[in-house]
Amino acid sequence: MENNKHVCGICDQTKKEGIFLYQLYICSECEKEILSIKSQDENYQYYVEKLRAINQSIYTI
Numbered sequence: 001m002e003n004n005k006h007v008c009g010i011c012d013q014t015k016k017e018g019i020f021l022y023q024l025y026i027c028s029e030c031e032k033e034i035l036s037i038k039s040q041d042e043n044y045q046y047y048v049e050k051l052r053a054i055n056q057s058i059y060t061i
């Protein structure tokens with residue numbers, strides 16, 4: 001019975017380790033990936049879009 005599991009907002013998987021960025025939970029794996037990708041990378045755009053969506057949801061609450 002663990003209560004410290006959250007659904008990662010990036011990969012949509014339930015993980016134990018991670019951080020909250022704004023209201024989005026990001027698992028440590030995705031966090032690592034975000035930090036490791038370069039802004040020229042295609043994937044970077046994907047994460048930026050995700051993070052932008054969080055930002056917008058904050059303002060619409």
Ligand SMILES: [Zn+2]
Pocket residue numbers: 008009010011012013015026027028029030031
């Ligand atoms: Zn994740």
